[in-house]
Ligand SMILES: Nc1ncnc2c1ncn2[C@@H]1O[C@H](COP(=O)(O)OP(=O)(O)O)[C@@H](O)[C@H]1O
C-alpha cells in the first residue's frame with residue numbers, strides 16, 4: 001500500500017541528503033519518481049544537499065496541482081511510482097491534501113521532507129497538514145546539535161548572530177555562524193526560549209581568569 005511519509009527535523013539535519021538518497025535507491029530498483037522542491041537555497045528547481053549532491057526538481061508554486069500532474073504524466077504513458085517532495089514546509093495545506101489523495105487514490109508513494117516549525121517555533125501551515133495527514137512522521141536520526149552540545153530541536157533566525165523573533169515566516173537562508181545579515185542557527189529548546197545563540201553565549205561567557 002502506498003504511503004505518505006513526512007521526514008522532519010531541524011534545518012541542517014540531512015533532509016535533502018536523505019531525499020536524494022531515497023530517490024537514488026528507488027530509481028535503482030526501476031521505480032519511477034518525480035522530484036519537487038520549493039525555494040531551495042541553491043536556486044529554483046533544484047534539490048541541494050550540504051554534502052554536495054544536487055538534482056534537478058520541479059519547482060512547486062501556488063499553481064502546482066499534484067493530482068493533475070500525476071494524472072497528466074500517467075495519461076502521457078509514463079509510470080509514476082513515487083514523489084520526493086523537498087522543502088515541503090512551504091507547500092500550501094491544500095497541496096498537502098492533494099498529495100494524500102495521490103497516495104490513496106493513485107497508489108503513489110509520497111516522501112516529503114521539511115522542517116516542522118519556523119524561527120518562532122510555530123508550525124508552518126504545510127508542515128501542520130503533513131503531521132495531521134501523514135501515515136508516518138519520521139524524525140531524522142542525524143542529530144543537529146545546539147552550541148551547548150544538546151540535540152537541536154528548534155530553528156532560530158539570526159541577524160549578526162543575534163536571534164530575532166520578528167519578521168516574515170518565509171525567508172530563504174542558510175545556517176551560517178559567520179553571517180552578518182539574516183541566517184539561521186539550530187538550538188535546543190532551552191536556548192531557543194532564552195534566545196541564546198552561540199554568539200550571544202560567547203559574549204556572556206566570563207573572561208578567562210588572569211586574562
Ligand atoms: N563538510 C561536511 N562533512 C560531513 N558532513 C557534512 C558536511 N557539511 C554538512 N554535512 C552533513 O550534512 C547535513 C546537512 O545535510 P542537508 O541535507 O543539507 O540538511 P537539511 O536538508 O536537513 O537542511 C549536516 O547535518 C551534516 O551531517
Ligand SMILES: Cc1cn([C@H]2C[C@H](O)[C@@H](COP(=O)(O)O)O2)c(=O)[nH]c1=O
Nearest residue numbers: 011012115118119155169170171172173
Ligand atoms: C526556520 C525557518 C527557515 N526558513 C527557510 C530557511 C531555509 O531556506 C529553509 C530550510 O532549509 P533546510 O534545507 O531545512 O536547511 O527554510 C524560513 O523561511 N523560515 C523559517 O522560520
